[in-house]
Amino acid sequence: MKKLENGSVHLELDEVMPMAVDSLKRAGCDDENAQAVASCIYEAERHGAHSHGLFRMPGYLASLKSGKVNGKASPKISTSKPSVLSVDSDGGYAPLAHKKLAKPLADMAKAQGVGVAALTNTFHFAALWQETEMLANEGVVGLACTAFKPALPPAGGSKPLYGTNPVAFSWPREDKEPLTFDQASAVMARGEVMIAAREGHTLPEGVGIDENGNPTTDPNEILKGALLPYGGYKGASIAMMVELLAASLIGEQLSFEAAAQDNNDGGPPRGGEFILALDPTNGLASAEGLFAKMLEQEGTRLPGDGRRAKRSKVLAEGVQIPVDLYEKIAS
Numbered sequence: 001m002k003k004l005e006n007g008s009v010h011l012e013l014d015e016v017m018p019m020a021v022d023s024l025k026r027a028g029c030d031d032e033n034a035q036a037v038a039s040c041i042y043e044a045e046r047h048g049a050h051s052h053g054l055f056r057m058p059g060y061l062a063s064l065k066s067g068k069v070n071g072k073a074s075p076k077i078s079t080s081k082p083s084v085l086s087v088d089s090d091g092g093y094a095p096l097a098h099k100k101l102a103k104p105l106a107d108m109a110k111a112q113g114v115g116v117a118a119l120t121n122t123f124h125f126a127a128l129w130q131e132t133e134m135l136a137n138e139g140v141v142g143l144a145c146t147a148f149k150p151a152l153p154p155a156g157g158s159k160p161l162y163g164t165n166p167v168a169f170s171w172p173r174e175d176k177e178p179l180t181f182d183q184a185s186a187v188m189a190r191g192e193v194m195i196a197a198r199e200g201h202t203l204p205e206g207v208g209i210d211e212n213g214n215p216t217t218d219p220n221e222i223l224k225g226a227l228l229p230y231g232g233y234k235g236a237s238i239a240m241m242v243e244l245l246a247a248s249l250i251g252e253q254l255s256f257e258a259a260a261q262d263n264n265d266g267g268p269p270r271g272g273e274f275i276l277a278l279d280p281t282n283g284l285a286s287a288e289g290l291f292a293k294m295l296e297q298e299g300t301r302l303p304g305d306g307r308r309a310k311r312s313k314v315l316a317e318g319v320q321i322p323v324d325l326y327e328k329i330a331s
């Protein structure tokens with residue numbers, strides 16, 4: 001750790017994991033839960049996805065300290081229907097449940113062609129590519145979505161109703177890392193808007209509206225008002241679908257219900273996640289043909305490769321976080 005003149009703290013990448021584990025344990029996690037959450041934070045930092053890295057630590061720690069999240073959770077997995085795994089996260093953070101469900105869900109998909117995990121009683125504060133890539137690394141296609149607190153209006157409306165509701169998708173590839181896209185239903189993830197507010201810069205037009213429904217580029221006004229879905233009514237329908245799959249279908253809270261129940265301690269609300277796994281065996285060769293055709297066009301790249309391209313830079317240069325964030329984590 002080194003304090004820099006610009007008011008930031010510099011960390012080597014290999015300092016991230018032990019620092020996160022230590023803080024999470026001191027806030028009430030047992031080792032297994034701390035390792036799972038810290039590994040998620042480390043992977044986000046390693047891939048340059050700072051909005052889901054150490055930036056999230058104060059929220060993780062606050063919800064442990066307030067008692068909202070169970071730091072000693074022991075996820076329970078049962079087969080409720082032949083192709084459905086019911087996963088009760090025991091009131092803990094989602095990463096430990098992901099680690100435990102990936103293999104049985106992949107095995108279910110390989111045996112039957114399809115498997116669904118209905119993850120409930122969980123607190124999701126991370127980027128979803130981590131769980132869909134766990135499935136792809138087990139050799140199956142993974143699709144995951146989760147709801148959050150209201151941030152997006154329904155099509156035609158101006159008041160938040162849907163969460164930023166991300167959808168992630170990973171396709172496994174032989175001898176290569178999976179193809180993965182992972183995107184919020186909003187034009188921009190809320191974490192990015194929070195970072196812009198913290199750093200004091202404006203955002204492009206079209207990202208959000210203020211409390212009165214007027215367009216604004218001020219991230220603080222957007223945080224009080226609403227983010228906008230990407231693609232207008234099309235993105236709004238995706239966000240609505242996520243509410244239906246990750247809440248209604250699996251018996252968890254919708255975003256507005258989660259917000260009404262949440263103690264607003266800075267961490268995530270309780271919710272659910274819908275995770276689908278599919279056996280890709282018959283489609284692997286065809287998919288490689290598609291990827292090759294895509295890459296024939298100048299200016300293209302595969303989704304997921306942009307994030308991976310950041311790894312060598314982060315490894316060489318380490319991570320910079322604001323000093324107040326470092327002090328919050330350390331204290």
Ligand code: NDP
Pocket residue numbers: 124125126127128129146147148164165166167168180181182183184185186187188189190192300301302303304305306307308
């Ligand atoms: P981005 O808009 O940054 O990226 C969306 C996707 O598009 C990525 O998979 C990205 O791949 C891909 N992509 C970007 N540019 C290109 C390109 N030129 N060619 C091909 N693919 C491209 O992500 P968002 O801001 O929408 O989401 C950020 C994160 O926030 C997600 O990880 C999401 O899971 C998380 N989130 C979590 C929530 C929660 O409740 N836990 C709530 C909301 C969001 P690449 O990575 O390679 O650039």
